[in-house]
Amino acid sequence: MTGQGPATVRVPLSDGGYDVLVGRGLLAGLGGLVRSTGVDAERVHVFEDTGVPQALRDAVVGSFEMARVTRSEFRLDETTKSIATLERMLVDLAEAGLARSDLVIALGGGILGDVAGLAAGLHRRGIRVVQCPTSLLAMVDASVGGKTGVNLRAGIDGSPVLLKNAVGMFHQPSLVVADVEALASLDPRELRCGMAECIKHAVISGETGQGLLSLSNLIDAMPRLLNGDATLLASLVEQSTCLKAGVVAGDERETATGSTPGRRALNLGHTFAHAIEGCEGTRVEVDDASHHPKHGEAVGLGLIAAGRLAEVLGVGSASLREGIENSVQAARLPATLSASPDLASLIAVMRQDKKASGGRLRLVVPTSSGVEMTDDPGDEALSRAWQCVI
Ligand SMILES: NC(=O)c1ccc[n+]([C@@H]2O[C@H](COP(=O)([O-])OP(=O)(O)OC[C@H]3O[C@@H](n4cnc5c(N)ncnc54)[C@H](O)[C@@H]3O)[C@@H](O)[C@H]2O)c1
Incomplete structure (x- = not known):
């Protein structure tokens, strides 16, 4: 500014x-x-x-x-x-x-x-x-x-x-x-929730992410951001909206198909997150109490699961998944669910998400250069991804 x-x-x-x-x-x-x-x-x-x-x-x-x-x-x-x-x-x-x-x-x-x-x-x-x-x-x-x-x-x-x-x-x-x-x-818990989408934007930016859209810079700045530093928060909002504006401009109505993520990049972690939010039995420990996860908390967990899925599929590295986990933890967002329905129920809800077409899941997964699309990875890979957050 x-x-x-x-x-x-x-x-x-x-x-x-x-x-x-x-x-x-x-x-x-x-x-x-x-x-x-x-x-x-x-x-x-x-x-x-x-x-x-x-x-x-x-x-x-x-x-x-x-x-x-x-x-x-x-x-x-x-x-x-x-x-x-x-x-x-x-x-x-x-x-x-x-x-x-x-x-x-x-x-x-x-x-x-x-x-x-x-x-x-x-x-x-x-x-x-x-x-x-x-x-x-x-x-x-x-x-x-x-x-x-x-x-x-x-x-x-x-x-x-x-x-x-x-x-x-x-x-x-x-x-x-x-x-x-x-x-x-804003309640501090809600501020932390917003960080989940910022972490998502940093992951989408990949290795070229600059300023607060690089995971390591974001982790470093997190204490000041969570402390409410208004100048830094303004930079974060500006950089994040800039990233989002660019993605939206390239694919206004999310019509990109095939391997080009287009606007679907912004769904990174969200198919997992929507299942977490959608199932009544999911819980996270926040501020020493058990809660149903808020959207941002579910997104943080979804990003970790997406990172793990990329690792399982061999398109993302263990260090990228760890970088995502470290960012989620730096933002003091839950990195695991404290209670959840069984895996089959979570996967069934994922398949109902509107990003699934005819029961076939199309998921966004993180890579070192940003994100890519993956066609239905199958229940075995999905289970392994879920296991790192439950
Ligand atoms: N349209 C999109 O592209 C898009 C993208 C991401 C998320 N979402 C949606 O956004 C929703 C989550 O939004 P959210 O995290 O803002 O949740 P929210 O709307 O529930 O707001 C969080 C809480 O903060 C309170 N609040 C808001 N501003 C405040 C302020 N200045 N001071 C004190 N309290 C304040 C609200 O009353 C609420 O209790 C989800 O439903 C999600 O699906 C939409």
């Missing part, structure tokens, strides 16, 4: 794309930022995550002096990242009378951003949304790239499973505003 102004990362897309603004103290002046970037509207509806301090939410709403603003608040988790919440948001937008030219603001973590983005994509067949991520995970990943969605509850082999992001659409934001000062109120 230069001077006091925000850093701008461009997401260049076929329709022109949009900017990600990364800086400090941006949200209190959101209305002005939106106007200066030409995204303003007569009416604005703000979807607020109740985790964000009330004073910041009020400042965001108050910054839209020139527009009529309505607002509604949500306290969400993966079980309420649902069609029911989507419906509530759609009703809010209908009651607010937002026209096609109006604007939705998604102010919160990745869950709120994903559902609010979907509501914006569906209201009157699509109105603009400005993503204002307030968790680290949402800043470095969820708010950029236009994937929106909700989870579905289903029964797989007789067991209840949460199918992650099973319903959704691509609806690119018109602007993303990442204000790292918002991270000051």
